[in-house]
Amino acid sequence: MAGFIGGTSIILRLEIVKERTNFGQIATTIGDAGGDVVAIDVNRSTKTTTVRDVTVNVSDQTQHDAIIKALNALDGVKVVNVSDQTFLLHLGGKIETTPKIPIKNRDDLSRVYTPGVANVCMAIHEDPSKAYSLTIKRNTVAVVSDGTAVLGLGNIGPEAAMPVMEGKAMLFKQLAGVDAFPICLNTQDTEEIISIVKAIAPGFGGINLEDISSPRCFEIEQRLIEELDIPVFHDDQHGTAVVLLAGILNAVKVAGKKLEDCKVVVCGIGAAGIACTKILLAAGVKNVIGVDRIGALVRGEEYPYEPWNWYAGHTNPHGEKGELSEVIVNADIFIGLSGPGVLKVDDIRSMAADPIVFAMANPTPEISPEEAEPYVRVMATGRSDYPNQINNVLCFPGLFRGLLDCRASRVNEQMKLAAAKAIASVVSDDELNEFYIIPSVFNTNVAKKVREAVIAAAFETGVARRKSADIRGEEEIGDKPAGGESGML
Ligand SMILES: NC(=O)C1=CN([C@@H]2O[C@H](COP(=O)(O)OP(=O)(O)OC[C@H]3O[C@@H](n4cnc5c(N)ncnc54)[C@H](O)[C@@H]3O)[C@@H](O)[C@H]2O)C=CC1
Ligand SMILES: CC(=O)C(=O)O
Numbered sequence: 001m002a003g004f005i006g007g008t009s010i011i012l013r014l015e016i017v018k019e020r021t022n023f024g025q026i027a028t029t030i031g032d033a034g035g036d037v038v039a040i041d042v043n044r045s046t047k048t049t050t051v052r053d054v055t056v057n058v059s060d061q062t063q064h065d066a067i068i069k070a071l072n073a074l075d076g077v078k079v080v081n082v083s084d085q086t087f088l089l090h091l092g093g094k095i096e097t098t099p100k101i102p103i104k105n106r107d108d109l110s111r112v113y114t115p116g117v118a119n120v121c122m123a124i125h126e127d128p129s130k131a132y133s134l135t136i137k138r139n140t141v142a143v144v145s146d147g148t149a150v151l152g153l154g155n156i157g158p159e160a161a162m163p164v165m166e167g168k169a170m171l172f173k174q175l176a177g178v179d180a181f182p183i184c185l186n187t188q189d190t191e192e193i194i195s196i197v198k199a200i201a202p203g204f205g206g207i208n209l210e211d212i213s214s215p216r217c218f219e220i221e222q223r224l225i226e227e228l229d230i231p232v233f234h235d236d237q238h239g240t241a242v243v244l245l246a247g248i249l250n251a252v253k254v255a256g257k258k259l260e261d262c263k264v265v266v267c268g269i270g271a272a273g274i275a276c277t278k279i280l281l282a283a284g285v286k287n288v289i290g291v292d293r294i295g296a297l298v299r300g301e302e303y304p305y306e307p308w309n310w311y312a313g314h315t316n317p318h319g320e321k322g323e324l325s326e327v328i329v330n331a332d333i334f335i336g337l338s339g340p341g342v343l344k345v346d347d348i349r350s351m352a353a354d355p356i357v358f359a360m361a362n363p364t365p366e367i368s369p370e371e372a373e374p375y376v377r378v379m380a381t382g383r384s385d386y387p388n389q390i391n392n393v394l395c396f397p398g399l400f401r402g403l404l405d406c407r408a409s410r411v412n413e414q415m416k417l418a419a420a421k422a423i424a425s426v427v428s429d430d431e432l433n434e435f436y437i438i439p440s441v442f443n444t445n446v447a448k449k450v451r452e453a454v455i456a457a458a459f460e461t462g463v464a465r466r467k468s469a470d471i472r473g474e475e476e477i478g479d480k481p482a483g484g485e486s487g488m489l
């Protein structure tokens with residue numbers, strides 16, 4: 001098995017000679033090696049042997065290897081096979097296309113396909129806007145990546161990016177009824193990516209750019225916004241920023257801090273770090289310091305990377321210089337969008353009272369909650385296995401549901417701020433506490449509230465292309481598209 005990141009659940013197929021050992025011994029051996037037995041199934045049994053499938057939670061590759069070694073050393077036990085539940089879940093991919101109507105006979109065939117379909121094609125040819133009512137366009141989003149900044153794993157290529165994009169497509173559908181297609185491109189050339197996305201756009205109601213490294217992601221997004229008439233949204237920038245702001249709005253309430261007075265250190269000044277900084281500045285934060293591998297970004301320095309020159313010119317008002325450990329002193333908030341293990345316990349100890357730490361690098365945060373928790377007031381990560389998951393999944397499903405339903409031409413700042421406030425508002429003041437600053441991904445109110453906020457902002461800012469009366473209510477979220485198109489031919 002390939003090495004794995006983070007905890008996982010493995011299934012061990014064990015052939016056990018009944019006379020030589022018993023299951024108690026096996027369970028003890030697994031436990032002593034650090035594993036947690038969570039399920040046992042009998043696969044087959046004879047008079048002398050039993051084959052059992054034992055599901056075990058393991059925290060890392062070392063523990064995994066230790067368990068196998070200890071079991072193989074037991075008299076009367078043979079490890080026949082080891083499978084990983086996460087890999088099993090990915091076999092054959094995670095999504096499929098399902099027709100909305102069955103083709104039962106020749107008559108159906110002649111309508112959904114040729115010759116009947118030709119009339120529909122010609123109707124769209126005469127009025128291309130009918131693509132919204134007569135094709136899947138009104139409910140589709142392309143999730144486009146080139147595999148260059150996949151989570152925090154880096155440039156791992158388009159094939160390796162597919163599982164993430166399939167996962168995003170699942171979330172789009174389950175949380176907001178949006179049909180999303182994973183599209184991973186075998187090119188890292190900015191112009192080529194722009195031209196490919198423009199070429200595939202006719203079949204889509206929106207474009208979600210994902211895990212494209214900076215600075216190319218900025219130009220790709222900007223050019224596509226200018227050159228396409230459907231909304232284009234780089235999730236790692238804006239989705240992350242929206243959810244970050246939602247979490248910060250609630251975290252400062254818990255910690256009794258005023259956002260505008262906070263000193264904020266952002267580590268990792270790439271796509272997500274820059275967008276998160278921009279939304280914090282827009283929300284009134286005055287003292288943000290950006291830190292990347294070269295240390296704090298300071299006004300007056302010349303950086304080879306253009307976005308950093310902009311960044312340095314708009315942040316760090318007191319010109320603080322140095323490494324993360326130097327500029328984090330007396331900071332109220334740390335935001336990590338860099339990589340694993342960047343933040344140390346001593347860094348947190350040097351922060352102001354009641355520090356807020358958002359270690360958002362995926363899949364391994366800048367510091368583990370176990371290490372940080374004794375020293376922080378509020379701790380959040382991007383992961384689903386800890387409290388306070390700050391992840392763009394809280395934004396993109398509801399945001400695109402809203403964009404598609406009001407047929408917005410673009411995403412603007414007002415929509416992003418409205419979405420952030422909507423997410424924050426799902427946690428009521430009564431519920432708010434250190435371990436619950438952000439709603440769960442499974443809270444169905446999140447996508448509904450984000451959708452409503454986005455639609456309202458789209459109408460206020462004049463980017464909605466449907467009449468408000470044409471848009472049906474929120475009860476549609478999660479089962480089918482909310483667009484009421486029947487009378488629109
Ligand atoms: N929780 C969430 O919703 C999200 C989390 N992320 C995470 O944020 C991280 C960055 O993502 P992107 O901005 O898309 O990537 P990016 O490649 O555009 O930027 C990453 C930046 O972090 C810097 N960096 C890396 N290691 C560093 C270190 N040890 N010290 C200081 N700076 C360091 C890099 O130099 C680069 O400027 C990834 O781990 C990603 O998983 C990104 C988007 C959403
Ligand atoms: C969550 C996400 O989009 C990322 O880590 O890249």
Ligand SMILES: [Mg+2]
Pocket residue numbers: 151210211235236
């Ligand atoms: Mg991403």
